[in-house]
Amino acid sequence: MRDRTPRTDRPRAARRLFTRTSWPEARFLADVLRTESVGGVLLLLGAAVALLWANSPWRRSYAALGDWVPWPGGTPLHLDLDLATWAADGLLAVFFFVVGLELKREFVAGDLRDPRRAALPVVAALGGMLLPALVFTTVVLAAGGAGLRGWAIPTATDIAFALAVLAVVGSHLPQGLRAFLLTLAVVDDLFAIVVIAVFYTAGFHPVPLLAALLPIAAFAALVHRRRTWWWALLPLAAAAWALVHASGVHATVAGVLLGFTVPVRASRDGAPGLAERLEHRWRPLSAGFAVPVFAFFAAGVSLRDADLGAVFTDPVVVGVGAGLVLGKAVGVFGSTYLLARFTRAELDEDITWPDLLGVAMLAGIGFTVSLLIGELAFGAGSTADDRVKVAVLTASLVAAASASVVLRRRNAAYRRIAEREAVDADGDGVPDVYQRRPDRD
Incomplete structure (x- = not known):
């Protein structure tokens, strides 16, 4: 731990990074962390089952399952999709709907509404996207430039x-x-949505996209009147999704747009805002079903007959791996360090730079959106896409393992701090640490 001796030369009004959030925000974050942590375990389970099945003697049945088309032949709006595409375009729309709710809540009622607090994650996210993209581009250009379309894969x-x-x-x-x-x-998800919509839209058709505004507007009108009738909202959401899909824009963008329409502010009786209620309702479905099922269909790459030497020397594979493992860590840590240096801000007294390094390394885990961008860049099931899957899976495991080494060493040092902060001497249900007068900038 760092030296906690007060410094007489330190300005009393020094700005601090990673300061404690409010108690309601802390409780909300705790709920999100619990749900996403369970979802992460299910995601890993889905990916593991897919890898085992795809490399087993029954691997053809795995491929046949992903290629099965539930509604074949000339359905309206080109919805004769196979199961793997339904998982990527359909189920991930639920994930991006929750992302839309989360983004709006953060910008309206969360930490991102304060420009001073928002600056840190925004700068870190930008650094954590630009440097991996630069690393990937440098590696691929040095090898001739083939595969540059995948530049955004290591940014998520x-x-x-x-x-x-x-x-x-x-x-x-x-x-x-x-x-x-x-x-x-x-914030990283927000930038990823923009990248997908701008750089990975093929065969754009404006008429269906304009038509999608009608069910989105109707959806917005109902939720702003607190009319949460499932029999009305679900068909409107499905219509918006189908029209966005037909426009050529990736259909998951419809989920984000619908999430943005939901009001955030609490009602007059003090009840939580509709965005928070819907997020609480839909997050378990997103984290516990939609993302794991997508991982199951996306992660199943067969390595039985692959030339591993050729795979791991492929410039795209090297670029994705270096971008996630090195680019993410250096981008997030470096941009945060530069922000602190140029604004003369200081870390919160309970946090050290090694802690931030561990979290920056953890940001190199790029799975769901990275796999999605790989499919959009090179085509699902292509040789290049299969190699991207290998790169993303390998790099994510390396990033997780290296971050774990750093964070495990830091975790023990904070155990005593956590025990101290749990004290509730007055028995009012709110830890005493949240009732102390915060330092003012």
């Missing part, structure tokens, strides 16, 4: 996977550090 952080690792190895890390990882991943 998988929140469920990362939080599952954090829950196992960092159960006593400071709440501000854990909140930083969650907020960083939320």
Whole structure:
């Protein structure tokens, strides 16, 4: 731990990074962390089953399951999709709907509404996206430039996977550090949505996209009147999804747009806002079903007949691996360090730079969105896409293992701090640490 001796030369109004959030925000983050941690375990289970099945003697049945088309032949709006595509385009829309709810809540009522608090995760997320993209581009260009379309693959952080690792190895890390990882991943998801919509839209058709505004507007009108009739909202959401899919824009963007329409503010009687209630209702479905099922269909790459030497020397594989493992860690840590240096901010007294390094390394776990971008860049089932899967899986495991080494050593040091902060001397249900007067900037 760092020297806690007061410094007389330190300005009393020094700005601090990773300061403690409010008690309601802390409780909300705790609920999210629990759900996403369980979801991360299910995600890993789905990916493991897929890998085992795809490399077993029954691997053809795994491929046949993903290729099965439930509604073949000329369905409206090109919805004759196989199961693997339904998982990527359909189920992930639920995941991105929750992301939309989360983003709006953070910008309206969460930490991101305060520009000073928002600066840290935004800068860290930008650094954690730009440097991996630069690393990938440098590696691929040095090898001739083939595969540049996959530049965005190593830019995404998988929140469920990362939080599952954090829950196992960092159960006593400071709440501000854990909140930083969650907020960083939320901002990272926002940038990933923009990248998918702008750079990975093929065959754009504006008429269906404009038509999608009608069910989205109707959805918005109902939720703003607190009319949460499932028999009305679900068909409107399905219509918006189908029209966005037909436009050529990735259909998951419909989930984000629908999430943005939901009001955040609490009602007059003090009840939680509708966005928080819907997020609480849909997050278990997203984390516990949608993302694990997508992982099951996306992660099943067969290595039985593969030339592993050729796979791991492929420039795209090297670029993805280096981008996730090195680019993410250096980008997140470096941008945060530069922000602190140029603004003369200081870390919160309970957090050290090695703690941040561990979390920055953890941000190199890029699974769900990275696999999705790989499919969009190279085509699902292609040789390049299979190699991207190998790169993402390998790099994510390396990032998780290396981050675990750092965070395990830090976790023991914070166990005593966590025990101290749990004290509730007055018995009012709120830990005493949340009732102390915070330092003012």
